[in-house]
Amino acid sequence: MTHVKNELVDLAGWPDLDETQLVSVLPSYAKARALIWSSVTLTSGLAFAVPLAAIEMWGDTHVPGALWLIVGGLWLVSTGWWALEEWRGWPLRGYLVRDRDVVYRRGWWSRTTTAVPFARIQHSEIQQGPLGRWLGYCTLKLYTAGASGANLEIPGLSVATAKNIRQMLEDLNHD
Amino acid sequence: MTDNGVGLATPRRQHIVGLLVLLGWQSQHILRAAWPILIAAYLQQENDAKYFLWALSLGGLATLLGAVLHFWRFTFSVSQGKFHVHKGIFVREKINIPLERVQAVHIEQNLVQRLFGVSGVRVDTAGSSGSELRIHALKWDEAQSLRSLLTADLSERADLPKDQRHGAKTDVIAEAETKNSPQRRAITDLDFRTLLCVGLSQNHLSKVAFAIGGLVTFQGFAWEILTELWTRVPGIWRSILLFLSPLILIVSPVIIAMTSVMISLISSILRHWKLQLWVEGSKAKRTSAVHLTQGMLNRQSMQIPIHKVQYVTWESTWIRRLFSMDTVHIRQAAAGGAVQGNGGGTVEGGSVMRMGIPAMNSKRTRQLELLLFPSWPQRSLITIRPEKYSFWVRWFRRSLALLPVAVGFGWWLGVIWGLVLGAFLWTWSGWLSLKIYRGQWATTDGRHLSTHQGWWFRKRIMIDWHKLQAVEMTQNRIQAHRDVAHLTFHTSSGVAHLRFLSTDLAKDLRDLAMAQVHANRGPWM
Numbered sequence: 001m002t003h004v005k006n007e008l009v010d011l012a013g014w015p016d017l018d019e020t021q022l023v024s025v026l027p028s029y030a031k032a033r034a035l036i037w038s039s040v041t042l043t044s045g046l047a048f049a050v051p052l053a054a055i056e057m058w059g060d061t062h063v064p065g066a067l068w069l070i071v072g073g074l075w076l077v078s079t080g081w082w083a084l085e086e087w088r089g090w091p092l093r094g095y096l097v098r099d100r101d102v103v104y105r106r107g108w109w110s111r112t113t114t115a116v117p118f119a120r121i122q123h124s125e126i127q128q129g130p131l132g133r134w135l136g137y138c139t140l141k142l143y144t145a146g147a148s149g150a151n152l153e154i155p156g157l158s159v160a161t162a163k164n165i166r167q168m169l170e171d172l173n174h175d
Numbered sequence: 176m177t178d179n180g181v182g183l184a185t186p187r188r189q190h191i192v193g194l195l196v197l198l199g200w201q202s203q204h205i206l207r208a209a210w211p212i213l214i215a216a217y218l219q220q221e222n223d224a225k226y227f228l229w230a231l232s233l234g235g236l237a238t239l240l241g242a243v244l245h246f247w248r249f250t251f252s253v254s255q256g257k258f259h260v261h262k263g264i265f266v267r268e269k270i271n272i273p274l275e276r277v278q279a280v281h282i283e284q285n286l287v288q289r290l291f292g293v294s295g296v297r298v299d300t301a302g303s304s305g306s307e308l309r310i311h312a313l314k315w316d317e318a319q320s321l322r323s324l325l326t327a328d329l330s331e332r333a334d335l336p337k338d339q340r341h342g343a344k345t346d347v348i349a350e351a352e353t354k355n356s357p358q359r360r361a362i363t364d365l366d367f368r369t370l371l372c373v374g375l376s377q378n379h380l381s382k383v384a385f386a387i388g389g390l391v392t393f394q395g396f397a398w399e400i401l402t403e404l405w406t407r408v409p410g411i412w413r414s415i416l417l418f419l420s421p422l423i424l425i426v427s428p429v430i431i432a433m434t435s436v437m438i439s440l441i442s443s444i445l446r447h448w449k450l451q452l453w454v455e456g457s458k459a460k461r462t463s464a465v466h467l468t469q470g471m472l473n474r475q476s477m478q479i480p481i482h483k484v485q486y487v488t489w490e491s492t493w494i495r496r497l498f499s500m501d502t503v504h505i506r507q508a509a510a511g512g513a514v515q516g517n518g519g520g521t522v523e524g525g526s527v528m529r530m531g532i533p534a535m536n537s538k539r540t541r542q543l544e545l546l547l548f549p550s551w552p553q554r555s556l557i558t559i560r561p562e563k564y565s566f567w568v569r570w571f572r573r574s575l576a577l578l579p580v581a582v583g584f585g586w587w588l589g590v591i592w593g594l595v596l597g598a599f600l601w602t603w604s605g606w607l608s609l610k611i612y613r614g615q616w617a618t619t620d621g622r623h624l625s626t627h628q629g630w631w632f633r634k635r636i637m638i639d640w641h642k643l644q645a646v647e648m649t650q651n652r653i654q655a656h657r658d659v660a661h662l663t664f665h666t667s668s669g670v671a672h673l674r675f676l677s678t679d680l681a682k683d684l685r686d687l688a689m690a691q692v693h694a695n696r697g698p699w700m
Binding site: 100111117119 | 508643644645646647648649650651652655665667670682683685686689692693695699700
């Protein structure tokens with residue numbers, strides 16, 4: 001059995017991640033998220049309200065008030081929570097490209113900061129859907145080996161920025 | 176093209192028995208995918224089953240034709256530092272895999288393959304898709320030669336002319352594989368007594384369902400036999416047996432428990448029969464690999480190069496700790512679709528390459544630890560413990576989850592009984608949370624991380640920060656207020672968590688881990 005001491009490893013001197021330097025993603029992506037929130041809120045509200053209203057108006061039975069309250073309350077709480085998450089989470093959303101890694105932070109209630117070293121990126125992908133093409137943003141997807149959930153997606157980048165990051169990755173791989 | 180000494184330089188087909196194995200393999204896949212349709216078709220059929228039989232015959236014919244064509248079109252060879260595979264019936268595929276991308280080559284023998292003296296070879300790469308190539312039948316020595324060729328390190332043979340490299344390496348490996356080779360270091364040879372201990376220390380609870388299922392399935396048949404026997408029993412004995420019949424209620428759980436233990440014993444003996452674990456190869460030349468052979472009906476021969484090991488776990492239960500035998504899982508880089516699961520020596524979910532080794536006592540564990548992580552501990556260790564807050568959170572969550580039980584009990588039997596049960600559950604959840612809190616800790620030497628978790632089921636995970644894929648720090652609003660955060664270290668084979676660390680320590684460890692990844696200049700996979 002190896003005898004070990006319990007001394008501290010000197011952590012000073014390692015480059016630390018300064019989260020205040022994070023760069024915000026494009027404001028057009030905020031519009032896209034707002035659009036998605038509005039359409040899902042409206043659709044889900046209608047999906048619950050229309051059948052209940054139809055039963056109330058044309059059905060044989062009366063919809064209990066408690067059911068309206070429960071369904072409406074759940075809808076209000078979930079969409080309200082989502083709105084709060086988007087509104088308060090937006091200023092915290094950001095990315096940082098350093099010499100050797102890329103960092104992305106998201107979330108208001110539960111904040112997650114992910115750092116992926118460039119040396120571990122297997123391939124990358126730039127994705128732009130119809131909404132992205134209309135509002136002028138794209139998503140950069142960075143894939144690592146395996147499938148332990150280490151892949152990183154950075155949405156809300158301009159196409160030029162995404163291409164620059166990808167070019168940087170290619171240059172580093174060729175060095 | 177130069178021959179590599181074992182006739183694998185030119186494209187060739189697998190052994191003819193491969194056709195039979197392929198047929199069985201494809202039928203198994205089809206049955207697994209289409210069994211609900213087949214059952215539905217069988218139940219829906221008219222009185223005469225001609226349409227069903229026709230469909231079944233056509234399906235069988237198509238499978239046979241598919242197997243023949245696949246066998247005919249599948250060729251492979253090893254040349255110019257690449258493993259070449261040509262396959263495909265309608266769409267012709269030419270796959271060239273550089274040998275340095277080959278993660279592992281496993282040799283397997285099921286019952287049919289053993290009867291014909293051939294073995295199957297499975298080649299895994301760490302690509303995101305199509306990571307697995309399977310050759311269904313090769314003669315045993317040919318399979319060994321192919322594995323030697325695919326797993327030999329090309330870079331170490333740079334002194335040799337290019338066209339001689341494969342042959343030379345084959346000789347080196349073949350020599351090393353002989354039992355008397357000085358390069359071969361045995362770690363475990365599982366004798367029958369230890370094998371029985373492995374069987375006895377399994378998780379028998381998981382087998383209870385099988386035991387009950389078996390009893391339910393055969394109860395009708397058993398009932399018929401018992402009724403038949405009952406008619407032959409003399410009158411006096413009938414009275415005695417009827418008098419003793421309440422004993423069945425006591426005997427039944429014993430029978431189920433004994434059946435579960437028997438299932439565990441038999442499955443352990445079948446899986447780990449003649450298990451041998453050894454290490455061979457040169458560390459300096461990066462040819463050092465962990466080898467495992469085991470199995471009675473399905474014989475397996477696996478090897479994982481040591482420098483490709485990404486993630487190692489030690490798992491134990493209370494029973495296994497009694498016998499002093501942990502189960503170790505050694506994992507290497509996984510392709511897409513990695514899963515967490517149980518089982519040993521097999522590919523789980525189609526992509527995680529995992530070697531499961533039972534009966535690892537502390538001596539063997541230390542031996543394996545030194546082999547897999549030679550520089551551990553690189554320097555003095557620091558111990559990392561979660562903040563006390565994690566204990567309170569666990570206790571609160573458990574208490575909240577158990578509250579409805581106490582309320583329901585109080586509703587049913589009265590307030591006093593509800594309060595008594597509530598107090599008991601509250602104390603019990605506190606005790607359990609404390610045990611779990613105390614069982615959660617980690618050590619690091621600045622390069623490796625060894626995490627410990629669990630109380631009844633204990634698990635230790637060990638990773639090398641040089642091989643990390645990503646580091647993630649998570650913190651919700653309450654945790655931010657309490658100044659704690661979670662860290663997740665992603666490797667290509669799984670994740671290791673450090674939960675409820677102080678925020679500053681979490682940030683320091685994240686930065687240190689990232690710095691270690693950047694400091695690594697060597698290959699990591």
